[in-house]
Each structure stands twice: as C-alpha cells, then as structure tokens.
Amino acid sequence: MIQKPKGTKDILPDEIGEWQYIEGKIKDIFENSGMKEIRVPVFEATELFSRGVGETTDVVQKEMYTFDDKGGRSITLRPEGTAGVVRSYIENGMGSLATPVKLWYEMPMYRYENVQKGRLREFRQFGTEVIGTQSYLADVEIIILGMEIFKELNIPNIKLTINSIGCPNCRAKYQEALREFIRPNLENYCDTCKTRFEKNPMRILDCKEQKCKKMNENAPAILDYLCDECKEHFENVKSLLNQMDIPYEIDARIVRGLDYYTKTVFEFISEDDGLTVLAGGRYDGLIKEIGGQDTPAVGFAMGMERLIEVFDRYNKEMSFEKNLDVYIANIGDKANIVATKIINDLRKNGIFAEKDICERSLKAQFKYADKKKARFVITIGDNEVLQNIAKIKNMTTGEERDIKLEVQDIINVVNSKN
Numbered sequence: 001m002i003q004k005p006k007g008t009k010d011i012l013p014d015e016i017g018e019w020q021y022i023e024g025k026i027k028d029i030f031e032n033s034g035m036k037e038i039r040v041p042v043f044e045a046t047e048l049f050s051r052g053v054g055e056t057t058d059v060v061q062k063e064m065y066t067f068d069d070k071g072g073r074s075i076t077l078r079p080e081g082t083a084g085v086v087r088s089y090i091e092n093g094m095g096s097l098a099t100p101v102k103l104w105y106e107m108p109m110y111r112y113e114n115v116q117k118g119r120l121r122e123f124r125q126f127g128t129e130v131i132g133t134q135s136y137l138a139d140v141e142i143i144i145l146g147m148e149i150f151k152e153l154n155i156p157n158i159k160l161t162i163n164s165i166g167c168p169n170c171r172a173k174y175q176e177a178l179r180e181f182i183r184p185n186l187e188n189y190c191d192t193c194k195t196r197f198e199k200n201p202m203r204i205l206d207c208k209e210q211k212c213k214k215m216n217e218n219a220p221a222i223l224d225y226l227c228d229e230c231k232e233h234f235e236n237v238k239s240l241l242n243q244m245d246i247p248y249e250i251d252a253r254i255v256r257g258l259d260y261y262t263k264t265v266f267e268f269i270s271e272d273d274g275l276t277v278l279a280g281g282r283y284d285g286l287i288k289e290i291g292g293q294d295t296p297a298v299g300f301a302m303g304m305e306r307l308i309e310v311f312d313r314y315n316k317e318m319s320f321e322k323n324l325d326v327y328i329a330n331i332g333d334k335a336n337i338v339a340t341k342i343i344n345d346l347r348k349n350g351i352f353a354e355k356d357i358c359e360r361s362l363k364a365q366f367k368y369a370d371k372k373k374a375r376f377v378i379t380i381g382d383n384e385v386l387q388n389i390a391k392i393k394n395m396t397t398g399e400e401r402d403i404k405l406e407v408q409d410i411i412n413v414v415n416s417k418n
Contacts, residue, residue, distance in 0.1 A: 007121025017320025052083035054259025099132035127301035221252035
C-alpha cells in the first residue's frame with residue numbers, strides 16, 4: 001500500500017470542522033482590521049529565499065525542498081510566506097496602492113526538518129504583512145492582532161516576549177562584540193555555527209545544539225548596542241504596550257530564524273510547554289533586498305498544526321460536527337422524483353439535506369440516516385406523493401407528525417425550536 005510521505009498529514013472529514021472553525025475566526029480578525037487575502041505560488045525561484053530569508057539560516061542551509069525543473073531552473077517549495085508575498089508586492093506594483101498595504105494569507109509551507117509533535121514537513125501557516133509604514137504603531141497593532149486570535153479561540157496561558165535586533169548600522173557593532181565573545185570557544189561550537197561565525201554570528205544564537213546553547217548563555221545582548229533610532233522605536237513599542245495594559249517580557253535572546261528581521265521581533269509562547277505558537281517582527285530591508293524600493297514592513301506567522309494542538313487543550317467540549325438536517329427516505333419511482341426535487345430545493349434554502357442515491361431498502365435508508373445523525377427523517381412512498389402528505393420524524397425525541405410535501409413547510413419544521 002502506498003502511504004503518505006513522512007512529515008505530511010491527512011486532514012480527515014471528522015477533523016476538518018475544527019480547522020474551518022479556527023480558520024474562520026482568524027480570517028474575520030484579519031479582515032476586520034482592513035487586511036486583504038493574497039495567494040502566491042507554492043514554488044518560487046530558489047534565489048528568492050536564499051536572498052530574502054538568508055543564506056546562513058537553518059531554513060536555507062538545511063530545510064528547503066529545492067530541485068531543478070525541466071528547464072534547468074532552481075526551484076524551491078516555499079518554506080515560509082513573507083518572501084513570496086513581498087515578491088508579489090513588488091512584481092504587481094502594489095506600492096501604488098493606499099499605504100499601508102495590509103495582506104494576509106493561509107497557505108501550505110514545506111521544510112525538510114525533524115518530524116515531531118506540532119511540526120511537520122508540510123504544514124499550513126497563517127500570516128499577515130503590513131507594508132509601507134515604519135511606525136512603531138504598526139508593530140503594536142499586529143501584536144494586538146495576535147493577542148486577539150488567542151482570546152477569540154479561548155487559548156489562555158500565552159506569554160508575549162519581545163526584543164529589538166536593531167538595524168544594519170547598530171547590528172554591525174553588536175556582531176563584532178558577539179564575535180569577540182565567541183572567538184575563544186569557537187572550536188567547541190558545532191560545524192554549522194563555525195560557518196556562520198564570519199558571515200552572520202547572530203545566527204549562532206539561534207542554534208539548537210545544546211552545547212552551543214550552553215556556551216551562548218552569557219553572550220552580550222543586542223539591546224546594549226542599539227542606535228538612538230532603534231532604541232527610540234523599541235521604547236515607543238514598550239510604552240504603548242504598557243499603556244494598553246498588554247503584559248510582555250523582554251527576551252534579549254530572540255533573534256528569529258530568518259535574516260530579514262530588523263528592530264522589533266516578538267514571540268507568543270505557550271506557557272504549558274514552552275513552544276512558540278506565533279512569531280514575527282519588522283523587516284524593513286527585505287523589499288529592497290529582493291529588488292523593490294526601500295520600503296518598511298512588519299508581520300507575523302503561525303503554524304496551524306501547533307495552534308490546533310494548543311486550542312484542543314482548552315476546548316475539548318466543543319463540537320464541530322455538522323449533522324444532517326433532513327433525510328428523505330423514499331420508496332418507488334414517483335417518490336424518488338419528488339424526493340429529488342425537494343432535496344434540491346431544501347439545499348438552495350441552506351438546509352443540509354440528503355436522500356438515497358444507492359437504491360437501498362427503506363430499512364437501510366433509516367440506518368444511514370441514523371449514522372449521519374439526521375435531525376429529521378421524512379418517509380415518502382407513492383401514496384404520500386398522491387396525498388402530498390408524509391410523516392416527518394424527529395430523530396431526537398422520536399415524535400412523528402404529518403407534513404405537507406412543500407419545501408417551506410419542511411423548512412419551518414427544521415427551523416422550529418420545538
């Protein structure tokens with residue numbers, strides 16, 4: 001038997017209701033804040049990610065699904081959403097739209113990484129990008145959006161941590177200080193960290209190897225090296241969060257796993273297990289880096305699989321199953337024609353309705369209706385067709401009553417509270 005590839009997941013019919021519920025809540029939050037959905041290709045030129053995400057990141061060095069197509073072009077399945085959205089922003093001239101341009105997406109991503117709980121090789125990710133404003137107000141707005149998602153989904157015990165990783169000017173001074181700290185122990189770091197030492201020592205702080213983490217414990221903090229502009233921006237972010245009574249912690253070790261970030265970075269962490277559920281930050285240099293005008297931007301992303309895992313802890317009693325409103329059990333050719341017409345009309349009026357399409361016996365039809373948890377079952381035979389009256393049974397109470405074979409009469413019964 002052919003099985004699904006490692007690191008992928010089938011989302012089955014009895015699971016999809018929960019996904020649709022969460023997706024609907026997040027979509028409403030985004031669109032109520034003025035964001036518009038964008039959809040971009042599942043694969044892009046590899047250069048987009050190597051330049052945009054960063055050649056020294058784990059994503060580019062270890063995790064991308066990259067291949068040459070039949071034309072000899074290097075193609076990569078998207079490992080994250082921001083680079084593709086920004087490419088689309090540039091290519092489609094969205095800089096001429098009203099600023100800021102507010103975009104959101106929900107798309108599958110692909111990373112070749114160790115499969116573990118809440119982390120797959122194909123995963124779905126919600127994200128948002130606010131392009132065209134350098135104000136700290138945009139940083140705070142999307143942080144509030146993140147908080148609203150957890151509130152709307154009834155997910156408590158989420159901690160907000162923030163940091164600033166500065167701009168290229170102040171970061172250069174910090175990187176030199178970081179090299180001086182690391183240099184005496186460089187030979188003890190992993191091979192990946194050694195390759196990052198000259199090009200991008202900040203990536204060493206993002207290493208997952210325990211021995212590297214241990215040696216990084218007393219590394220200098222970038223907050224001590226911020227230039228006046230970056231320091232003011234971060235102070236403004238903190239001040240507004242304080243005024244909005246939004247609790248947060250400063251974590252000077254947050255550098256994020258992608259190179260395009262500047263200034264504000266943040267993570268929402270589940271205090272139950274310490275896992276990051278949502279993360280993002282400002283990326284003022286990315287659009288220029290991949291060929292556009294110098295344009296500031298800020299955004300965040302969250303993986304649906306991990307979000308659902310956390311959601312399930314606090315919403316165990318919720319049911320997302322959509323049960324059948326009406327099932328029409330019918331026997332005889334005339335009854336079948338009438339049932340077919342009624343079913344189609346009920347569906348046009350928003351009623352979840354089914355009838356037999358397997359030519360089953362009446363007894364088998366009732367078994368099917370019971371398995372589908374139908375609220376009401378109408379039984380139609382040729383006599384019912386002649387009289388234009390049939391029995392409708394409430395499958396919860398067992399009560400039966402006569403009903404005209406008129407669509408509106410059936411709708412009234414289905415929508416009745418009795």
